[in-house]
Every structure is written in structure tokens, then in C-alpha cells.
Amino acid sequence: MTGPVSAGGGAKRGLGRLRRRPGGRRGPVRPGQLGVAFATPAILVGLVFTLGPVIVIAVFSFLSQPETGGGVVYQFSAEAYRHFLFQEDFVGNTNLDLRYLRSFGLSAFQALATTAVCIGLAFPIALWMTTKTSRVQNLLVLVVTIPFWTNLLVRTYAWILLLSDRGAANAVLEAVGLAPRQLLYNSGATLVGLIYTFLPFAILPIYSALAGFDFSLAEAAYDLGARKSGVIRRVIWPAAAGGVMSAVALCFVPAFGAFVQPVLLGGGKVLMVGNLIAAQYGEARNWPFGAALSVIILVLTLLGAFALLRLAKRSSQKVSLAI
Template sequence: MIGAAGPSAEKPDSARIPESSRRRSAFSHRPVRPGMLGHWYAVPSVIIGLLFTLGPVGVIVAFSFMSQPDSGGGVVFRFSTMAYEKLIYREDFSGNRFLDARYLEVCWTSLFQALVTTVTCIVLSFFIALWMSLQKPRTQRTLVLLVTIPFWTNLIVRTYAWMLILNENGPVNALLRAVGLGSRQLLYTSSASLIGLIFTFLPFAILPMYSALSGFDFRLVEAAFDLGARKITVMRRIILRAARPGVVSAIALCFIPAFGSYVQPVLLGGGKVLMMGNLIASQFAEARNWPFGAALSTIILVVTLVCGLAATVLGGKASRKAGQLM
């Protein structure tokens, strides 16, 4: 009997490659296999990726610490923290400062709308994805196709469609008049803005939730019922646990873009719902205060970074816990 460490034991793939055919990489001590490209070939792609991703972010962050010119737009290349101070303080003509919570209220409005949108999308997408995962494979593919149909049209077109639905002569008010409730002011309200946000980001919540539940073995649910578990216990300890990675991904995909949304508050809210996206656009356009607009954009970047890191950490933990059920 030949031992595992004997002469005929399997050698790793790198040991089978002749020494003359192996090349060393400048970034790693591991040899490059014949026919494979070295790491140097990825350098142009990495440079272009960093230039078009971190480049604009760096410009925005740098502009937020610049000074505003006396007239016109643009920035003066002189370090200043006035843009961030303006978020909290307001200065009168005499140079006196006092607390100003107007911009904090805009942040709170954006946070509230993003939270309501995210929670609503998570609740709706969970039951939709659970129902989809219980269908036959062919039906599941059809349902996934139907979920992606909104992506086939432009966001502005979809938002204008909701304007037609919610206006005074739209089908919703026609239905209300038919049942004797009279017309309601549905368009140009915060509720209309929320409807637009939920409609926009609901597919982004359904797809990761369905991805998490589609591979779930529902025989575990049957086994739990056979062992005497109640429905609420099965839902909480088995199904929700399996869907947790999808929940974390859906939170990141809904909350982060909803926090800085621009189209829905403008078109459906009629400008009455002021969110961070609208405020940033007005600072770069009408007010021509580029440093302050850049400071608001930096705040959104920080919120996005924090949420992304939290989603990565929580998503990893949720995936490991959900993997124990598979």
C-alpha cells in the first residue's frame, strides 16, 4: 500500500507545469500559468476604472472645501469649511450667527421618505418573492421577466405615467367619484412622491429577495410543521432566516438611491417635497453655490459608504447563517 505522501501522490497543478514554462508576476510570487495574462495587463483597466469612479468623487469632495466666488458659479481655490457650516448655521447682514435647521429638515425629509420606501419595498417584495419561489420553474422565469419589465422604459416616462394616473382626471379620482368619495388632491403631494419611489425601487427589492428564496429547500418547512412548529415560528426562524441575505441586499439597493432621488419629488411632488437631490440640483443651478452643493453631495456619499459597508458586513453574516439551512 502506497501512503498519501508516497511518490505517486497527486502533485498540485503548479508543480506539474515545467519550470521553463512558468512566468513570475510582478504583483505576486505565484507563477503565471502558460496561456494566461500577467497582472500588468490589468493596469490600464484599473487606472480607467479609478479615473471614472474615484475621480469625480474626489472632485466633489475637494469642491466642498473650496470658497464660493463673489459672483457667478464655480469655486475659488481657497480652503474653507463654510459650506459645511451653512448646514447648521445662518449668518445675517451684521455677521451674527444663529442656528438654522432648514437644511437639517431637508435631510430628515429625505431620510424619512427613504426609510418608508425601503420598509414598504421590503415587506411587499418578501411576499411576492416567496410566492414566486413556490411556483414551477417555467412560471418563475416568466414572473422574473415580468418584474424586469419596468426597466425596459425610461424612469421619466414611468413617472409621467404616474402623473396621468394620479391627476384630477385620472383613473384613481374617477374611481373615487364613482363610489361617492369625490376627488382628492393626489398629485403634487408627499404621498405621490412616495408612491413613485416605491414603484421605482420595488423591482430592486424583489430580485435579490427572490434570489435568496429560490434556492431554499421548502422541505425544511414541512419538517418543521411535522415537528409541531407553529406558522409564526416557521416564518420567523426558517423562512425569514433564509431570506435575510436578500433583505440586506434589498435595503442597500432601495435606501441608498431613494435617499438622493430627484425625479419623483420634482414631478410627482411638484417641488413641494424638498429632498437632498432637489436641494443639490438647485445649489448647482439657481443658487450657483457649488461648494454648498458639493458639501450636500459629500454627505450623500458618506451615507452611501456607511450603508454599503453595513450591507457588506450584515450580508456576509446573513449569508453564513442562511447557508446553515441549505
């Protein structure tokens, strides 16, 4: 799922710039290196605590719910998946139930809007960054990276402070003569929070794709009579495309499963898939259904990632889905 990873300069230097040295597996251990056995603890931890839970959740999604409380009963059942689409009324008729599908729709909409706005802003920002001297570029990477590493709750809380009834945003509205209004606890506030969270996720990979860009190519295009739009569309955009694809994945996937922003900025009125899943392990106590929702999200995510990688391969772009 993760190709070579190459997002962001500075602190975000990639996970995957693996330098293959001569020797490989069969030769003697080279000076300074360790035997292959030393790689196993990390892999084992990943297998047990990442792959393990994912497998468990997949299994749980096909188990039954106990009479009371959370947990599962070890008895095969596809009820959880049926529950996603259908509802049984009190006389036993099965009806199509669109509530959960609507949550998915809302999540998809929020995630798409977030991704679109983030890419729309990130591309010009990344391009602007690359036009600076390398000293300024380094500083700008730092400036973009700081929010990236700042606590998500803190960043979300900042918007509560701004948008609350007597917050700065309403003060501005009043100052320009508009009536103050309820800005918080709706899907608009959620969207702002999501965009705010994921903008750095979009800027860094696009910047890193453009950072090595040789601007004499753009000059050559100008010399050959291209216009501004042509240069951006046909010279710069192709160079950035790999980074844009990474950015799409890095914004869309976590935004789709967002939990914090809908709860804190949407005030519980905005029910996204993330909230739905969390609720199954909290108030609703329907573990198999929560597991089924998780599996649906995971499968959608994997399909999306796969499609993106196919697309990237076809246009021979390097895409990475990790930071």
C-alpha cells in the same frame, strides 16, 4: 463595499460570481484568458471617471465660492459645512438653521418609508415566486425585471398620468362617489413614485436569496410541529435575510438621493436632498455647498453600507450591494 454579488436570476445574474481558477497571478496565462494588463483599461476608466469625480467633490466641498456664478475658488474654507447648519443674519449673528437638516429628515423619512413598504411587499412576492414551478419562476423574474430596466422618467410619468386632476385615479374616486381631489404634487405622490420605482430592486435580491431554498426544510419544520408563523420566522426568513439586507441597501440609498420623483410628482414642493444638491449646481450656484451636501450623503451611505456589512458578517449572511 461590494461583496460577492448575487441578485436576481435571469438578466440580473451577479457581477461578482468570480470563479477562481488554479494558477492565479503567478502561473502562465491560461488558455482563453488574457494577461493582467488587459484588466487595466476598465479599472482605469473606473478610477478616473468614478473615483476621480468623488475625490474632486470631496475637495470642492472645502473650497470657497466665487463672488458670482458657479465654480469654486481655490481657497480653503469650511464655510460649506457651516452653511449646512448655520445661517448668518444681516447683522452678522450666527443662527442655527434647520432648513437643510429638515431636507435630510424628509429624505430619510421618504427613503425609510419606501424601503419598508418595498421590503414588506417584496418578501411575500419573492416567497410566492419560489413556490412556483421553475418555468413560471423564470417568467416571473422576467416580469419583475422589465420594470427594472424601464426608463425611470417613463415610470414616473405613468404616475403623473394616473394621478393628474382628470386622470384614472380621480375617475375611480368619482365612480365610487367621492369628490375628485388634487392627488399630484405632494409628498404622498412622491412616496408612491419612489415605491413604484424601487419595488423591483427589492424583489430581485430577496428572490435570488430564496431561489436556492430547499423547501424540504420547511416541511421538516412542519413535521416537527412548527406553525406557519414559526416556519416563516425561523426557517424562511433566515434564508432570505441576506437578500433582504441587499434589498434594504438597494432601496434606501437611491431613494435617499432621489431627484426625479420629488420634482415630477412632488411638484417642487417636496425638497429632498437630491433636489437640494442639484439646485446648488443650477439656480443657487453654490458649488462648494452642493459638494458638501454630496459628501454628507456619501459618508452616510458608506456608513450605512458598512453597518449593513458588519451586521451581515455577524449573522454570517452574504450581502451584496450591487445588482
